[in-house]
Amino acid sequence: MKKKITILAGILMILLVGIAGAEEKKANKSRENKKFEKAMRSFEMEAVIMTTKGNISFYLYPEAAPKNVANFVFLAKNNFYNGLTFHRIIPNGLIQGGDSVGDGTGTTGYYLKDEFTDWLTFAHEGMLAFANSGPDTNSSQFFITMSPMTNLNKKHTIIGGTKTREDLGVLRTLRQDDKILNIDIKGKKIDKFLDYFPEEVSEWESKLVKPAKR
Template sequence: MKLRKLTLLVGAMMLFVLNIINAKNIKVGEKTKGEKNFEKIMKKFDLEATIHTTKGDINVFLYPEAAPVNVANFVFLAKKGFYDGLTFHRVIPNGIVQGGDPKGDGTGSAGYNVDDEFVDWLNFNNSGMLAMANSGENTNGSQFFISLQGMPSLNGKHTVIGSLKTGSDLAIAKVIRQGDKILSIDIKGKKVDDFLSYFSVETADWESKMQNN
C-alpha cells in the first residue's frame, strides 16, 4: 500500500515538473503556425490606398498583416464609394486630420463596429500614420485619421492600418483644413478582390448592417 502511494506521489511530481518545463517553452503571445502563414498571405497583397482630396492626393501603404479586419473594413468601404464626397470634419493643426463620417459632425458611422487590432511594430511613434478613430475600445467604424507628428500617447488606443508613403503625402495632409473633402479613395495591390474574399463573413455582415442603418 505504501509503495503504491509512493509511486503515485512520484508520478504526480514528475507531471508537475513537466508542466513547468512546457510552460517555460511556450512564450506568452507566441503566434501559431497558422497565424504566421495568414500574416504572410496578407502581406503578399501589397495593398496601398490613394486618398484623393480637394488639396491633393495622399498615398498610403496599408498593413493587413498587422490589422487584417480593420484594413478589410477600410478597403470594403472605399471600394463601395462610401467615402466619396465626405469631409474632413475634424482637424487639429500639427495633430491629426480626421474624416470618414457620413454625418460630418463626428457622430456618424457605417452602422457597425470593428474590434481593435494592435501589434508592437506598428504605432504612432512617427508621423504620417493612418488609423481608425473610435469612441472607446473596439468601436472602430468608418472614421479614420492621419497623424501629423509622432503621437506615442495614442499607442494601444487606436488601431493603425497604414502609413503615408512619402514626405510629400504628409505635406498634403498638413494643408488639409476642416471642410476639405475626400473626393474618392482608390485601393491598389495584388488581387484586391481576392483579399476581401478572406473576409466574406465580415463583409456580408457589414453589408447587412449598412443597409439597415
C-alpha cells in the same frame, strides 16, 4: 502499495499527455498566425485617398490590423467615403474624416475591435488610424497624423502610413470641409483580399448604414 504507484503513474501520464497536447496546440496556432501574417503581407497593399486638394498615398498594413484594414477596404470598395468631408482639423496635429454625418457622430452601423501591435506606432507623422469613442468602437471615421503622437499608442488602431513627403505636403493643405473624392485600393491580387474575411464581410453588408445622398 503497487496499486498506488500504478494509479500515480497513470495520473502522471495523463498530465504529460495533456501538457504535450497543449504545447502542440499552441505551436499549431503560432504556425497558423505566421502563415496568415505572411498572406496578409503578400498583398503589398496601398490606398490612394483622392481629395479636393490632391491625392495622398498610403501603405496599408493588414499584417498588423487585418480586420480593420479589411473594413477600410470594404468601405472604400463600396464608395462609402466618396463625397465625405474632413470634418475635424487640429493644426500640426491630425486631420479626421470618414464621418457619414459630418459632425463626428456618424458610423457604419457596426463596430470593430482594436488591433494593436508593438512594431506599428504613432512615433512618426503620417499615420493612418481609426478614430473611436472608446475601446473597440472602430467604424468608418479615420484620422491622419501630421506629427508624432505617441500618446495615441494602444488607444487607436493604425492601419497605414503615408508613402512620401509629398503625401504629407498634400495632407497639410487640407482644410475643414475639404472632401474625399474617392479611395482607390491597390496591391497584388487585391480582389482576393476580402475573401479572407467572409463572415465579417457578410455581417458588414447586412448592417452597413450608407451615408445620406451627398
